[in-house]
Amino acid sequence: MSNNLSMHGLHASKEIGSTAVNNLFHRVMLMRQYELNHPKSRAPSKNTVAPQGSTLVGRETPGGIFKRVRSNIVQSIRAFKGPDLAKEASRLGHHFLYAHGGEAKTKSEVLAAIAKALFFPKACGKNYDALRTALTEEIDKAGPQPGFVVMLEGLPSAQKFDKEAREILLDVFRDAAEFWAERAVCFRVFYSFALTNN
DSSP states (O other), rough: TTTTTTOOOOHHHHHHTOOOOOHHHHHHHHHHHHHHHOOGOOOOOOOOOOOOOOOOOTOOSSSSSSTSSSSSEEEEEEOOOOHHHHHHHHHHTEEEEEOOOOTOOHHHHHHEEEEHTTTTOOGGGHHHHHHHHHHIIIITOOOOOEEEEEEEEEEEOOOTHHHHHHHHHHHHHEEEEEEEETTOEEEEEEEEEEEOOO
């Protein structure tokens, strides 16, 4: 499995077939620290602003399960399965990020679960703005990125995390997709809702 894989939880490990856990945020911060200490070693950025209206394909090769999926999108998982998304991310050399809503029922629990699963600092689990910053500016500071496939599984449908709260959360990821599109980096997010109201 790709070293770009980041997931949390027993369910994810069994479902996607990996036991390795990589800390994306830590890796990104180490990259930034290295570049600060070795400024001449930084390679020229391949992240250029895409012309308006263009379709981004980044460094993707034709084919694969994303051949009909836009490069920067937030959409329902639909027919995709976690192992297939992880395998395609690996094939493309993209980071694969997995978070499961689990037992979360409130905004703070959902944000905390996502921050923990993606190994972001605890502050990212407190509000939408901090999560948005972690998904965009903080990672961008580390230098060129290969692309992202994000899977948000089992987002709750609960009284304290209703449709409006879910839409705000998805808007954070839409903002991140737009941010990375401006840098010609693929950022695809696939989400599902919990089957029951626990």
